[in-house]
Amino acid sequence: MKPRKPSRRTAAAILAGGVAASAVLLPGCNVQESLYGPPPTDPGSFDPGTNVQEDVYGPPDWFDASDNENVALYGPPEWFTSQEQEETADAPSDFSPEENEAPTLYGPPDVTKEDAAELSTAFVPEENTAAPLYGPPPTTAARE
Amino acid sequence: MTMKTIKERHLTQLAAYHEKLCREPKLRHLFLELTLRCNANCFHCGSNCTYEGDESLTAADYRRILEEVKADFGTEGLMLCITGGEPLLRRDFFEIMGTAKDLGFVWGMTSNATLIDKETAHRLRETGMRTISVSIDGLPETHDELRGMRGGYERAMRGVQNLIDENAFDAVQITTVFNHKNIRELEALFEVMRGIDIDSWRVAALEPIGRALSRPDLMLTPGDVRTLMDFTREKRRAGYPVEYGCSHYLGLGYEAEVRDWYWLCNAGVYTASIMANGDIGACLDIERRPETVFGNVKTDRFSDVWKQGFGIFRGNLGERNETCRACPDLPFCRGDAAHSWNYDKNEPMVCYKNVLF
Numbered sequence: 122m123k124p125r126k127p128s129r130r131t132a133a134a135i136l137a138g139g140v141a142a143s144a145v146l147l148p149g150c151n152v153q154e155s156l157y158g159p160p161p162t163d164p165g166s167f168d169p170g171t172n173v174q175e176d177v178y179g180p181p182d183w184f185d186a187s188d189n190e191n192v193a194l195y196g197p198p199e200w201f202t203s204q205e206q207e208e209t210a211d212a213p214s215d216f217s218p219e220e221n222e223a224p225t226l227y228g229p230p231d232v233t234k235e236d237a238a239e240l241s242t243a244f245v246p247e248e249n250t251a252a253p254l255y256g257p258p259p260t261t262a263a264r265e
Numbered sequence: 266m267t268m269k270t271i272k273e274r275h276l277t278q279l280a281a282y283h284e285k286l287c288r289e290p291k292l293r294h295l296f297l298e299l300t301l302r303c304n305a306n307c308f309h310c311g312s313n314c315t316y317e318g319d320e321s322l323t324a325a326d327y328r329r330i331l332e333e334v335k336a337d338f339g340t341e342g343l344m345l346c347i348t349g350g351e352p353l354l355r356r357d358f359f360e361i362m363g364t365a366k367d368l369g370f371v372w373g374m375t376s377n378a379t380l381i382d383k384e385t386a387h388r389l390r391e392t393g394m395r396t397i398s399v400s401i402d403g404l405p406e407t408h409d410e411l412r413g414m415r416g417g418y419e420r421a422m423r424g425v426q427n428l429i430d431e432n433a434f435d436a437v438q439i440t441t442v443f444n445h446k447n448i449r450e451l452e453a454l455f456e457v458m459r460g461i462d463i464d465s466w467r468v469a470a471l472e473p474i475g476r477a478l479s480r481p482d483l484m485l486t487p488g489d490v491r492t493l494m495d496f497t498r499e500k501r502r503a504g505y506p507v508e509y510g511c512s513h514y515l516g517l518g519y520e521a522e523v524r525d526w527y528w529l530c531n532a533g534v535y536t537a538s539i540m541a542n543g544d545i546g547a548c549l550d551i552e553r554r555p556e557t558v559f560g561n562v563k564t565d566r567f568s569d570v571w572k573q574g575f576g577i578f579r580g581n582l583g584e585r586n587e588t589c590r591a592c593p594d595l596p597f598c599r600g601d602a603a604h605s606w607n608y609d610k611n612e613p614m615v616c617y618k619n620v621l622f
Contacts, residue, residue, distance in 0.1 A: 122459050259373070
């Protein structure tokens, strides 16, 4: 298995990874919840004490969901201020990847404005042919 | 414009397209579960395969079925996905697949590869196989333990090499199902994959289906899931052809990152299956029960069932659940994957909300 030269689509996917990655760091997205069950009715109400299989389905027993001090694991890094969050989440429409000062975290490396433009226009729902989970990989011929 | 905005727009487009697909489904993947017999004994088998599983359809049955499918759908844009059990255990395997080739079907297969010697690899080429995905579930000791087959890793990897040496297939892929135990081998396995000439490595999470339901201790923890997703995204950004399987809506941070495109459950809109006993359903990983089986090829013509059945999968499963209905992500996840929907309780068994997004 060798690394491929990024295709246009891959470049678009790489691009998408940058700013969007910040979404998972937002504090509001960072509430521990049981993984294998229906969606939580109230994410803020999760109580590790009621988790009968916390080793499997929940956070470690030392984790207190109501007091998230372990930001390294459960929150954004300390230097990630709320102001930066707002700037990242609400980047202006003329956002330029080249001007991104932290490209490895919040923006894509080695991409151009043209790539960004492509991402915004390249999506074709009909081409979304992800192969089934346990099936063989699709062939180009099968998509044609 | 932020990536978040772009992705939300794409997902909104996809949601509209899914509604259209529900009205006008397109058969792209037809799974043929040739047998439920298997020479492995995987603890996580979604099909509950055994050494003496069902394979009640004959080669003549498959000829008739494939002729009907060709007549009703054509062969362009349709891929046969051959699976089992272990398909190569069928003595008439090459007869069936020779028929498929003669009729003009493109086909690929999933296999444990333990039976693929050089001659078999060559016969697979001659019979028209285009792609194959082989299961490797850990380093040697772990793989053999999880799949219940001593020496299974070595035999499978030898089979993979025989397929590579044939140098004739569109894709030789390895699939690894990660659980709470073998997730520790993620990086080590990556180095293994990097060292062999496969086309891609598909990683998937253990799903709460089939025999895996008996091993809750091996389900991924939320931290495991994030580890797997971050790993996959990182490797893809480095250019490696690693991809996460088709299961589950992953949120804006991972959608179109850990796989080429956005998530769309194919069940019943792109994908149908003919099970080893002839039953017709959507995805083979979906629990088999009256409301998810729509006919049988012994008594029904497949295309009639495709047109008239599958209603439960041609809509939004999440609409059946009160909590899902109130969730702002419902238009994008639609109740998540059909194979992990609890049809008794009408709720998803897996939800990555508050885990990944």
